[in-house]
Amino acid sequence: MTTLEVEALSAGPNRQRTPVPRPPTPQAETVLTVDGLTVGTARADLVIDVSIEVRAGETLCLVGESGCGKSLTCLAAMGLTPEPLTRKAGQISFLGDDLSRLNENQLADIRGRDMAMIFQDAMAALNPVRRVGMQIAEVLVVHRGLTWRQAEKQAIDLLASVEIADPQSRAKAYPHQLSGGMCQRVMIAMALACRPKLLIADEATTALDVTTQAQILKLMRELQAETGAAMIFVTHDLGVVAEIADRVAVMYSGRVVENAVVDDLFEGPQHPYTRGLMACRLHAASESHGRIAAIEGTVPSPARRPEGCSFRLRCPHAAEQCIEPPALRPVRGGHWAACHFAGDFA
Amino acid sequence: MSGRVVLQDIVKVYRSGGGLFRGKTSVRAVDHVDIMLEPGETLGIVGESGSGKSTLGRIAAGIESPTSGHVSLDGRSYARIGSAAWRRERRGVQMIFQNPSKALDPRMTIGAQIGEAMQAHGLSDMQGRKARMEEMLALVGLPGMGGRYSHQLSGGQQQRAVIARALVLEPRVVVCDEAVSALDVSVQAQIINLLNDLKARFGIGYLFISHDLGVVRHISDRIAVMQKGVIVETGRAAEIFANPKHDYTRSLLAAVPAATPAERRARERRIA
Numbered sequence: 001m002t003t004l005e006v007e008a009l010s011a012g013p014n015r016q017r018t019p020v021p022r023p024p025t026p027q028a029e030t031v032l033t034v035d036g037l038t039v040g041t042a043r044a045d046l047v048i049d050v051s052i053e054v055r056a057g058e059t060l061c062l063v064g065e066s067g068c069g070k071s072l073t074c075l076a077a078m079g080l081t082p083e084p085l086t087r088k089a090g091q092i093s094f095l096g097d098d099l100s101r102l103n104e105n106q107l108a109d110i111r112g113r114d115m116a117m118i119f120q121d122a123m124a125a126l127n128p129v130r131r132v133g134m135q136i137a138e139v140l141v142v143h144r145g146l147t148w149r150q151a152e153k154q155a156i157d158l159l160a161s162v163e164i165a166d167p168q169s170r171a172k173a174y175p176h177q178l179s180g181g182m183c184q185r186v187m188i189a190m191a192l193a194c195r196p197k198l199l200i201a202d203e204a205t206t207a208l209d210v211t212t213q214a215q216i217l218k219l220m221r222e223l224q225a226e227t228g229a230a231m232i233f234v235t236h237d238l239g240v241v242a243e244i245a246d247r248v249a250v251m252y253s254g255r256v257v258e259n260a261v262v263d264d265l266f267e268g269p270q271h272p273y274t275r276g277l278m279a280c281r282l283h284a285a286s287e288s289h290g291r292i293a294a295i296e297g298t299v300p301s302p303a304r305r306p307e308g309c310s311f312r313l314r315c316p317h318a319a320e321q322c323i324e325p326p327a328l329r330p331v332r333g334g335h336w337a338a339c340h341f342a343g344d345f346a
Numbered sequence: 347m348s349g350r351v352v353l354q355d356i357v358k359v360y361r362s363g364g365g366l367f368r369g370k371t372s373v374r375a376v377d378h379v380d381i382m383l384e385p386g387e388t389l390g391i392v393g394e395s396g397s398g399k400s401t402l403g404r405i406a407a408g409i410e411s412p413t414s415g416h417v418s419l420d421g422r423s424y425a426r427i428g429s430a431a432w433r434r435e436r437r438g439v440q441m442i443f444q445n446p447s448k449a450l451d452p453r454m455t456i457g458a459q460i461g462e463a464m465q466a467h468g469l470s471d472m473q474g475r476k477a478r479m480e481e482m483l484a485l486v487g488l489p490g491m492g493g494r495y496s497h498q499l500s501g502g503q504q505q506r507a508v509i510a511r512a513l514v515l516e517p518r519v520v521v522c523d524e525a526v527s528a529l530d531v532s533v534q535a536q537i538i539n540l541l542n543d544l545k546a547r548f549g550i551g552y553l554f555i556s557h558d559l560g561v562v563r564h565i566s567d568r569i570a571v572m573q574k575g576v577i578v579e580t581g582r583a584a585e586i587f588a589n590p591k592h593d594y595t596r597s598l599l600a601a602v603p604a605a606t607p608a609e610r611r612a613r614e615r616r617i618a
């Protein structure tokens with residue numbers, strides 16, 4: 001099969017979609033379903049046939065190699081696919097509504113009020129010429145109908161809740177007058193302000209020391225328990241995953257290659273990429289010297305993925321059959337992996 | 347040039363506000379800090395968000411001047427910011443910024459930015475620069491991506507482009523401000539191995555600011571712990587982790603996230 005045919009298979013209208021992995025006993029209401037999402041340019045697919053789901057009160061962590069499509073998946077879920085990229089296939093439904101049926105006004109209404117995203121680059125996402133307190137207050141005025149007076153007061157409370165010392169005077173600061181971690185916390189406060197039903201956090205705590213991070217994760221979990229929000233957490237920190245995830249989806253080169261309940265993923269990862277990731281971790285609790293184990297090689301460029309399994313050229317278990325693309329399939333109750341040998345790893 | 351950076355009694359105060367009827371506010375970001383980075387040494391800096399780490403890093407890199415105090419490289423005081431001597435000096439001391447998207451020029455490809463940095467410091471001819479640029483991009487795991495603009499890159503790819511641009515100048519000292527914080531653990535491992543290789547081969551010294559205590563423990567020779575503008579504890583890396591003396595250091599080590607969900611539940615049971 002040529003690369004073109006592989007692409008046609010993966011993105012064409014008649015291809016078979018990967019079913020959405022679901023927990024064995026679904027209970028709560030489904031908040032977001034991404035079904036067979038493909039995003040890309042005319043020349044290459046950057047996100048391929050991604051299917052994920054989050055339910056009320058559930059937290060899904062998205063992990064994977066830098067550049068594998070985590071942020072683009074989140075942006076698409078918010079209906080924010082950046083030009084010139086397009087959504088080439090797939091459906092996104094939010095609380096039962098198909099996002100593509102909503103017009104820009106309806107989308108803008110939902111964003112911020114019902115779904116909120118904390119962007120990977122907080123300092124760039126904030127308005128550089130407005131005081132941060134006003135930026136938080138504005139969200140409250142627009143989406144919750146508060147008066148400016150009430151909103152400004154509540155903005156200060158929100159800043160205090162994300163552990164910003166001296167919130168009264170810090171509310172008057174412009175983003176460039178705050179540290180990296182303070183900007184992240186302002187973004188978090190803005191996202192929490194409306195008590196959204198879906199919260200997407202893209203590397204939202206990378207600039208926080210572990211003490212502050214622990215407080216913020218606690219705050220988010222408390223709010224989630226109160227409001228039943230669904231959360232998607234993009235993070236490369238497997239410690240954060242261990243702290244907050246119910247389920248984990250692992251992405252590699254545009255695809256979800258493993259999807260499992262968090263305990264299953266840590267106890268018995270079934271995709272060689274996930275197994276490689278677990279082996280590269282550095283722990284604060286143990287001494288380490290010399291070169292760190294890394295997965296050899298680099299992720300293939302989206303325009304030139306190898307035929308078959310896209311992890312093939314780096315995989316220590318690669319075999320002859322890996323020239324055929326492995327489907328994402330259930331290994332055991334609620335644990336899915338896209339590897340011909342999934343299920344064989346102890 | 348060997349690369350010893352000495353910061354003596356550094357204070358940085360930011361003043362803001364000060365409209366006619368509005369009270370001025372001031373923030374003491376760094377409050378009487380002394381640090382020394384030996385040639386070829388990695389000094390890890392950890393601490394509270396907002397405690398002055400990036401400010402201290404910018405001062406050590408010579409791109410911001412302290413309110414008071416003295417900075418020198420190999421015994422020579424830093425030149426006045428903006429002067430010709432200062433521009434020459436910058437090749438030896440590079441900074442990898444916490445916010446990669448702000449550090450990159452949106453109107454130029456990353457390859458052109460790396461080439462421009464080399465040209466500004468008179469490094470090799472055009473052909474040599476192109477070869478060097480491609481080699482550097484491959485080393486940070488972005489092979490053949492020199493033609494991309496920053497908005498065509500993921501967060502972690504932008505961060506690696508900034509790393510390539512800093513390292514291509516073969517500096518003596520690099521201030522790394524959360525330089526690997528946007529990278530998954532495998533790519534992070536590759537970059538840390540690269541930094542350590544360059545240190546072993548060329549004796550580069552690093553001021554390594556990070557919140558990831560696993561990474562800091564692995565990469566650092568010594569560690570300084572900051573809180574509210576002050577260094578509360580310094581020591582050999584192994585010693586700080588084995589035997590933290592200051593209360594703040596202890597609370598930091600106690601807050602490290604669990605390694606596995608099972609470990610988290612065990613901790614939650616202990617607390618309950």
Ligand SMILES: Nc1ncnc2c1ncn2[C@@H]1O[C@H](COP(=O)(O)OP(=O)(O)OP(=O)(O)O)[C@@H](O)[C@H]1O
Pocket residue numbers: 041046064065066067068069070071072073083084085120302497498499500501502503528529530
């Ligand atoms: N406008 C664009 N044109 C071409 N490629 C793009 C464009 N925008 C993003 N990409 C590519 O799409 C891929 C996915 O990007 P995305 O930002 O989703 O990655 P990510 O998984 O969030 O990575 P990171 O962990 O580094 O943030 C990357 O390889 C990136 O280079």
Ligand SMILES: Nc1ncnc2c1ncn2[C@@H]1O[C@H](COP(=O)(O)OP(=O)(O)OP(=O)(O)O)[C@@H](O)[C@H]1O
Pocket residue numbers: 176177178179180181182207208209360361362373374375394395396397398399400401402444
């Ligand atoms: N240009 C500026 N104007 C005013 N205040 C500033 C400026 N830059 C930094 N500050 C303040 O200085 C203090 C230290 O900020 P700095 O960015 O050095 O912290 P940090 O330790 O790097 O934090 P983080 O871990 O969150 O990045 C903060 O209170 C911040 O608000």
Ligand code: SF4
Pocket residue numbers: 271272273309310311312313315316317318319321322326338339340341
């Ligand atoms: S399908 Fe083959 S190449 Fe791909 S991950 Fe599994 S063993 Fe490795």
Ligand SMILES: [Mg+2]
Pocket residue numbers: 070071072120202500501502
């Ligand atoms: Mg990203």
Ligand SMILES: [Mg+2]
Pocket residue numbers: 179180181399400401444523
């Ligand atoms: Mg900082």
